[in-house]
Amino acid sequence: MPDRRAGGPAPAERLVDEFALVDELIDGDAEAWDLAGEIPVEVLRTAGRRGLLSAQVARELGGLGLSSRENGELTAYAGSVCSSFRSVMTSQGMAAWTIQRLANPDQSAALLPELVSGRLAAVGFSETGAGSDVTAMTTKIEVSGDSVVVSGHKVWVTGAHYADLLIVFGQCEGGAAVVVVPASAPGVHVERVADPLGCRAAGHANVRLDSVRLPLGSLLGSPGMPLPLLVTTALAYGRISVAWGCVGILRACRSVSARHAASRIQFGKPLHEHQLVAGHLAELYVSEQIAAQACAHASECWDAGSLDLVMATVLAKHVSAGHAARGAATAVQVLASAGARDGHVVARAYRDAKLMEIIEGSNEICQLILAQHAVAAAP
Secondary structure (H helix, E strand, C coil), X not given: CCCCCCCCCXXXXXXXXXXXXXHHHHCCCHHHXXXXXXXXXXXXXXXXXXXXXXXXXXXXXXXXXXXXXXXXXXXXXHHHHCHHHHHXXXXXXXXXXXXXXXXXXXXXXXXXHHHCCCCCEEEECCECCECCCHHHCCCEEEEECCEEEEEEEEEEECCCCCCXXXXXXXXXXXXXXXXXXXXXXXXXXXXXXXXXXCCCCCCCEEEEEEEEEEEHHHEEEEEEECHHHHHHHHHHHHHHHHHHHHHHHHHHHHHHHHXXXXXXXXXXXXXHHCHHHHHHHHHHHHXXXXXXXXXXXXHHHXXXXXXXXXHHHHHHHHHHHHHHHHHHHHHHHHHHHXXXXXXXXXXXXXXXXXXXXXXXXXXXXXXXXXXXXXXHCCC
């Protein structure tokens, strides 16, 4: 098992078995999955049973018990191989984290083992008129005797196409609530997002909930809690996971660009000896290092329980997504026609990274949050 002793190997060095499992499960199929828009569901269930999809769940509950820093390196590695697979990791991790934070002990004891035994979960909070503006959310969660009734329409729910369970956020009793909805429950309708720009095999779907009646015990925590607080609970995990995934995108782009520039001969010398191309390679390396350092800091804040966690996470997501989008464009430029083929690693990165600038808080929302922090922190 990985050595997690203080002063032991670096996180990436401790995760050799987990990295090997990622390679075993994906097995060179990332391009085919991207072109087909589908990951075989048994691959995802196996990943769940082996702990990859909820890696921070405690060992006593069947998880890998990884720290945020370790899980970040695992997420980056998966992101370097297949962003769609990594997106499902993020989705399931968000579901597990939401349960860990909001569920009572009995609920946690029942639900978390399910997430590490092959059942798949997705988190729904975005709506047509309520993305970053969570106060505009219209999904209703109503307590009715010993039941809870859920009505609403969620959009772009990552992993919902594969999910057995949906963690749904909505308005409830003057505040908000979160409810666990079986995807097979009467009144649940899941419809794939047609031809998504990025992470095409991540199972993005829209979910309609038509008066879905569930046992009262399906509510996580209490009804009437502040909605922004509840959404931030899930987003904190989602943002740091996406950020680490972007580090993976940058690592893949830097690696394939460097190999291509070393082997491609133009005007009698390798491409990397041309100064303008060398500049591209240098910028890719710089972007990877900046994103990795921002993510490492955010994960260290997470593991230490630091009050700086929220801003560190927003910063990591904003920095990593921006660098990934620019870095992927640079990689396409370096490879030129060699990478301008649908499904190629840099073509996938180009599309996938752009989506990362939108999800879990767009670039603009991140900038607003960071600007408000800068003003508040001014002497």
